[in-house]
Amino acid sequence: MAVKIGLVGLNGIGNLHAACYQEEELADLVAVCDVVKERADATAEKYGVKAYYSLKDMIENEPDIEVVDITTGGIDNGSWHFEPAMEAIGYGKHVLVEKPLCHDIREARELVAFAEKQRVYLGCNLNHFFTEPAEKAKQYVDNGDIGELVYCMAKMGFNGGVDNYGLAGSPKVKGHPYFHMKAFLTHPFSVIRHFCGDITHIQTFSDRPGFRRSAGDVMVSINSIHMKFANGGVGYLLSQRGDAAYGLGGWWSLEMAGSKGTFCIENCVEKVSYWKAEKGIPAISQQPEPVVTDFGTTDFNRTFNNRLHAFLEDVSNRVPLDQLRANGRDALAVLEYTFAVIESYESGGELVRPHPLPPLHGDPLFMK
Structure with missing residues (x-):
């Protein structure tokens, strides 16, 4: 019904x-x-x-x-x-x-x-992470094809550069230094946590380019964020709000590398590639081709x-x-990470431990 x-x-x-x-x-x-x-x-x-x-x-x-x-x-x-x-x-x-x-x-x-x-x-x-590439990537994780997390690298942002820039006039954006962090970091953090688990340490080096400063724009639009996960892995997230043109991987890419393999999702909805960590991997110049699953999707709104x-x-x-x-606790987790980024930025790049999440009590109607 x-x-x-x-x-x-x-x-x-x-x-x-x-x-x-x-x-x-x-x-x-x-x-x-x-x-x-x-x-x-x-x-x-x-x-x-x-x-x-x-x-x-x-x-x-x-x-x-x-x-x-x-x-x-x-x-x-x-x-x-x-x-x-x-x-x-x-x-x-x-x-x-x-x-x-x-x-x-x-x-x-x-x-x-x-x-x-x-x-x-x-x-x-x-x-x-409600996408076909993410579903395929999660199968790699759940099937043991990634193994123990070694590192995660994520890049999410907007296509831009100085010639595309215009000072935002909306009162929900203008004058608010943390608009990009609060409005956008929820997404990459939620994807990272979906694959890699809880984050225990965060450090950021964040700023804004000169053309924003010249326009009187206070938005902290560039975020270089280092992470440590509860499982011992490490990670890096680069996020920017239209301050540069896209590079490799498009507007949204996530690479998760483990002891048994590595996957990389490109452009969120489009494709995922997988490299298996096999014995006798050849030299750098002879890197084997990955298994690529291209879903032929470009419509992010789906x-x-x-x-x-x-x-x-x-x-x-x-x-x-x-x-x-994607429940409220999950959303709270990624907001805690965002506020840890803000705290690290305000303290000049110091290491911050995100506020702990509320404990899980379990649902008495289901737990026996």
């Missing part, structure tokens, strides 16, 4: 979610909500659902809603997530929140704790369909709360 959904926030990405729900057999979009009446009315008319202008009115007038999907934005793309998420959870509704989970780390911790207390699903749209389907599938199957894919 389809899950009844109320969608909150219709400025851009909310309409993308609405379009995905129209293709999804597990979804039944019954109402939309936005404080800007024109937005709510336009989406409601397009999809033949009821429009509301406050979350309270939507929930109280549509009691059959099971999931509230929150796609509001705000400062750093996340300052309008906390209040509607807390309100929906207070009504006992399951919640899916766009990334980042929250704008403020203290709010994020409170939100995750409240969802656990209310025993509802809290998910976040960490959609970058990751939204994949992720929303996974969330609704988990809700429909009533999986244990802590087994919800």
